[in-house]
Amino acid sequence: YDGSAGTPSVAAAQADAPHTVRAVMKLLRGLHHTGQVFLMGRSMGSISALSAAVTIEAERCTHPSTDKSGGGTISIGPTDTHPSPTPSCEVSGIVLDSAVTSLHHLATLAAGGREADPFHDTTDHASKLKGLSMPGLWMHADRDQFFMVEDAREMCKASSVSLKVYQDANHNYIWPFHGETMLADIATFLGCEQE
DSSP states (O other): OTTSSOOOOHHHHHHHHHHHHHHHHHHHHHTTOOSOEEEEEETTHHHHHHHHHHHHHHHHHHSOOOOOSSSSEEEOOTTOSSOEEEOOOOEEEEEEESOOSOHHHHHHHHTTTSOOOSOOOOOOHHHHHHHOOSOEEEEEETTOSSSOHHHHHHHHHTSSEEEEEETTOOTTTHHHHHHHHHHHHHHHHHTOOOO
8 A cells, every 4th residue: 555564455454444434433523523424335345334334333232332311422521511412423324336245256257257266255245234233225236247236135135234226337337327316315315305
């Protein structure tokens, strides 16, 4: 990576993702952000986004907030004399765009259709999705040539993630063909008003 001694790899990206999200969340809290935060990953970026979501959610379940007010976390600022409920700044959901369904399939494509053996796929999106309870939106093209839409359907069936399939588009042309619809779907998922 640029001037560092790091070596890029899928495993390193998965390991780095939760640390990156924690750092961003700390920064947002320091800026007194109190709204929801959603993670998003496109294509290979979905590996990091989903890894971070699963890890952050597991940590939240292991170390739940002690707040009983239902209004988020209790915070006392430097000039506060009484605790006051404020909405928490937490990861609230995930958006996956043209997400990885199998690195093995991608490696086989890269090898010209020859079986990419031996290959150890560390992504395991299927089991990560099954264990995820936060809401999710997976957007996928019906003609994605790298990650099969049938695999995306199977993975979403047993999870909290809903799948939106966009017709007559492939992996790289999903946004040019369906960008406005995708933005509207994201806005609906986030609960936002779109102008």
